[in-house]
Amino acid sequence: MAEPLLRLEDLRKHYGGLDVTDGVSLDVMPGEIHAVIGPNGAGKTTLIHEITGIVAPDSGRILFAGQDITRLSLPRRVRAGLARSFQITSIVAGFSARENVALAAQARSGSSFRFLRPASGEAVLNDTAMAALDLVGLADRAAVPAGTLSHGEKRALEIAIALATRPRLLLLDEPLAGAGPEETERLIALLKRLGADYTILLVEHDMQAVFALADRISVLVYGRVIATGTVPEIRGNAEVRAAYLGEDDA
Amino acid sequence: MTREALLPLAVLAALAVAPLAGFGGSYELTLLARAMILGMAAVSLSFLVGGAGLVSLGHAASLGVGAYAVAILDAHGVTEALIVLPVAVAAAAGFSLLTGAVAIRTSGVHFIMITLAFGQMAFFTTSSLAAYGGDDGYTLYGRTEVAGTRLLENRLAFHYICLGLLALTWGLCAMLLASRFGRVLRAARENAQRVEAVGLAPYPFRLVGYAIAGALGGLAGVLLANATEFVSPATLSWQRSGELLFMVILGGVGRLWGAILGALAFVLLETWLAEQMQHWKLVFGPLLVLAVLFLKGGLSGLVARRHG
Ligand SMILES: Nc1ncnc2c1ncn2[C@@H]1O[C@H](COP(=O)(O)OP(=O)(O)O)[C@@H](O)[C@H]1O
Numbered sequence: 001m002a003e004p005l006l007r008l009e010d011l012r013k014h015y016g017g018l019d020v021t022d023g024v025s026l027d028v029m030p031g032e033i034h035a036v037i038g039p040n041g042a043g044k045t046t047l048i049h050e051i052t053g054i055v056a057p058d059s060g061r062i063l064f065a066g067q068d069i070t071r072l073s074l075p076r077r078v079r080a081g082l083a084r085s086f087q088i089t090s091i092v093a094g095f096s097a098r099e100n101v102a103l104a105a106q107a108r109s110g111s112s113f114r115f116l117r118p119a120s121g122e123a124v125l126n127d128t129a130m131a132a133l134d135l136v137g138l139a140d141r142a143a144v145p146a147g148t149l150s151h152g153e154k155r156a157l158e159i160a161i162a163l164a165t166r167p168r169l170l171l172l173d174e175p176l177a178g179a180g181p182e183e184t185e186r187l188i189a190l191l192k193r194l195g196a197d198y199t200i201l202l203v204e205h206d207m208q209a210v211f212a213l214a215d216r217i218s219v220l221v222y223g224r225v226i227a228t229g230t231v232p233e234i235r236g237n238a239e240v241r242a243a244y245l246g247e248d249d250a
Numbered sequence: 251m252t253r254e255a256l257l258p259l260a261v262l263a264a265l266a267v268a269p270l271a272g273f274g275g276s277y278e279l280t281l282l283a284r285a286m287i288l289g290m291a292a293v294s295l296s297f298l299v300g301g302a303g304l305v306s307l308g309h310a311a312s313l314g315v316g317a318y319a320v321a322i323l324d325a326h327g328v329t330e331a332l333i334v335l336p337v338a339v340a341a342a343a344g345f346s347l348l349t350g351a352v353a354i355r356t357s358g359v360h361f362i363m364i365t366l367a368f369g370q371m372a373f374f375t376t377s378s379l380a381a382y383g384g385d386d387g388y389t390l391y392g393r394t395e396v397a398g399t400r401l402l403e404n405r406l407a408f409h410y411i412c413l414g415l416l417a418l419t420w421g422l423c424a425m426l427l428a429s430r431f432g433r434v435l436r437a438a439r440e441n442a443q444r445v446e447a448v449g450l451a452p453y454p455f456r457l458v459g460y461a462i463a464g465a466l467g468g469l470a471g472v473l474l475a476n477a478t479e480f481v482s483p484a485t486l487s488w489q490r491s492g493e494l495l496f497m498v499i500l501g502g503v504g505r506l507w508g509a510i511l512g513a514l515a516f517v518l519l520e521t522w523l524a525e526q527m528q529h530w531k532l533v534f535g536p537l538l539v540l541a542v543l544f545l546k547g548g549l550s551g552l553v554a555r556r557h558g
C-alpha cells in the first residue's frame with residue numbers, strides 16, 4: 001500500500017472543557033478525495049486549522065509526505081505543498097480576480113523581494129493566473145474587483161488561488177456553503193474535475209455532494225472520527241446513521 | 251496613460267514653475283521648501299499607511315534621526331553631503347529597522363501606540379543630547395556642502411533639489427507599491443491571512459517597507475535641517491508625527507501624491523492663518539476636522555474626481 005500524503009496521528013486540542021479535536025488519526029492517500037463530514041460544531045474547521053498551522057494542536061503529530069509539519073507556520077506549510085480554502089471566503093477584495101491569483105503564482109515563482117518591475121506586467125504570473133481562472137470558469141471575470149464577485153464566484157476564485165500555489169494537497173472547508181443551486185452544481189462539477197488531478201481533503205455539509213465526490217469519508221462527531229470508509233460503507237454504517245445521518249437522509 | 255496618472259506629474263510641474271510664476275521671493279521659497287520637505291516625509295508615510303496598512307504615529311522620528319545626523323556631523327566638522335546624506339539615511343533606516351522589528355509584531359491600535367512610544371523615546375534621547383543643544387536645539391554652522399560647493403545656500407537651487415528629491419521619493423514609493431514586493435504589502439494590508447495562505451509571511455515584507463519609509467523620512471530630515479539650519483527635539487515631537495499623518499489623510503490615503511497636496515495645503519493654510527489672527531489654532535483645528543469629515547478621498551480624491 002502507498003504512503004499516505006497526509007497523516008494525522010492522535011491529534012488533540014481542547015478549548016476549556018471542550019475537546020474539539022479528541023484523538024483524531026486519519027490518513028489521506030495520494031489521489032483520493034477524502035471527505036470529512038460531521039454535524040455543526042464537530043470540530044471540522046478546527047481540524048483544517050490544525051492541519052494548516054493556524055491552530056496549534058495540544059498534542060499529536062501531522063505528517064505531510066512523510067515530513068513532520070506539526071510545528072511549521074502556515075506559510076511554510078503552503079510552501080511544502082498544502083493549500084486551503086476557508087469556510088468564510090478569504091480573498092483580497094480590493095484586488096482584481098487576476099491579481100488575487102497572480103499573488104499566489106508570484107509566491108510560487110521566485111522571490112517576492114523584487115522591487116523594480118511592475119508586478120502587473122509579469123506575463124508569466126498573469127498567464128498562470130489566467131490558466132487557473134480559466135480552470136475554475138472565471139476567465140471572463142479576471143479584471144473584476146474580487147470583492148464584487150458573487151458568492152459562488154468568490155468560492156471558485158479561492159480555489160483558483162489555491163491551485164496557483166501548485167499544491168500537492170487541497171484542503172477545502174465547505175466550498176459549497178452559501179452558494180446558490182446553480183453555483184453549487186458548477187462547483188461540484190469543478191471539484192469532480194479537480195479530483196482527477198489533485199488529492200483533496202474536503203470538509204462539506206452537503207451530503208449529496210459528498211456522496212457524489214468522495215472516494216472515502218471520515219465522520220467526525222464531537223472531535224472524534226467515529227468511522228472512515230467508502231461511500232457505501234459510510235451509508236451503511238449503523239453508528240453513523242444513528243449519530244449523524246438520520247434515517248431519512250441515507 | 252490614464253489622466254489620473256498625469257495628476258501627480260501636474261502637481262510636481264506646478265512646483266517646478268512656481269518660482270518663475272511669482273513665487274520666487276525668499277519668503278515664498280522658504281515656505282514651499284518646507285512644504286515639499288514635509289511632503290516627502292508625508293509621501294513616505296503614505297506609502298506605509300495607504301500601501302502597507304502600517305499606521306505609524308512615530309514617523310517624525312525618522313525625520314529627526316536624519317536631521318540630527320546632519321547636526322551631529324556638523325558639530326564634528328563633517329558637512330559634505332556625500333558623507334552626510336548616506337550616513338543620515340542609513341541611520342534613519344537602521345532606527346526604523348530596529349524599532350520596526352518590534353513594532354511590526356503588533357497590529358492595529360497597538361502598532362500605533364508602540365510607534366508613538368518609540369517616537370517619544372527618540373524625542374527624549376535628542377532632548378538629552380547636551381553636546382548638541384539638548385532641549386534648546388542646535389544651530390548648524392552652515393548648510394551641507396555638495397561636493398565641496400555651497401550649492402544649497404542658493405535658494406533657487408535648494409528649491410529644485412527639494413523638488414527633485416520629492417519627485418524621487420514619490421516615484422520610488424510608487425514603483426515599490428507596483429512591484430512584487432508592493433503587491434505583497436498591499437495584499438497583506440487587506441488580508442494578511444490570505445497572504446500567509448499563499449505561502450508568504452507578511453512580516454519581512456512589512457519590515458523592509460518600514461525601513462525604506464524610515465530611510466526616506468531621514469532624507470527629508472536632512473533637507474529639513476538644511477532648510478532651517480537648525481535642529482531641535484521639536485523636529486521629532488509626536489505632534490509632528492500627528493501632523494504628517496494628518497497631511498496623508500488630508501491628501502487622501504489611497505494616493506501617494508495626495509500626501510504632497512496634503513503637505514502643501516497644511517503648510518500654506520497654517521502659515522496664512524497664523525498671519526491673519528493670533529488664535530489661529532482655534533480655527534485651524536476645526537478646519538482640519540471638517541476637511542477629514544467632508545473630503546472623502548482627501549484633496550487628491552477631489553482633484554481626481556474633477557480631472558481624472
Ligand atoms: N478559538 C476557539 N475558542 C473556543 N472555542 C472554539 C474556538 N474555535 C472553535 N471553537 C468551538 O469548537 C467547536 C468546533 O468548532 P469548528 O471547528 O468550527 O466546528 P465545525 O467546523 O465542525 O462546525 C465549536 O463548538 C466552536 O464553538
Ligand SMILES: [Mg+2]
Binds near residue numbers: 045087
Ligand atoms: Mg466549520
